[in-house]
Amino acid sequence: MTALPSLPEVQQKVREIIAEQALLEPGDVTPEATLEELGIDSLGLVESIFAIEEAFDIQVPFNANAPEASDFDISSVATIAREVHKLVTEQG
Numbered sequence: 001m002t003a004l005p006s007l008p009e010v011q012q013k014v015r016e017i018i019a020e021q022a023l024l025e026p027g028d029v030t031p032e033a034t035l036e037e038l039g040i041d042s043l044g045l046v047e048s049i050f051a052i053e054e055a056f057d058i059q060v061p062f063n064a065n066a067p068e069a070s071d072f073d074i075s076s077v078a079t080i081a082r083e084v085h086k087l088v089t090e091q092g
Contacts, residue, residue, distance in 0.1 A: 031078035
């Protein structure tokens with residue numbers, strides 16, 4: 001059985017994925033940054049979600065057509081990382 005990634009490990013990978021979508025360096029993606037501040041539009045958000053699902057082998061409960069109706073908090077990089085860590089723990 002593989003050990004589940006720690007929250008810091010999840011945070012780092014999420015930052016890398018978001019940085020790739022925003023065409024930034026991972027160090028430029030701060031935990032408190034919003035996707036909007038990073039220049040990620042709705043298509044970039046969907047691509048980020050797909051990349052996160054693939055990287056962590058999880059299913060993200062996210063409706064791209066109604067992100068505000070989702071249980072998955074995308075309000076900042078830090079909240080995305082916490083949500084992903086929670087899903088990895090639940091689904092792992």
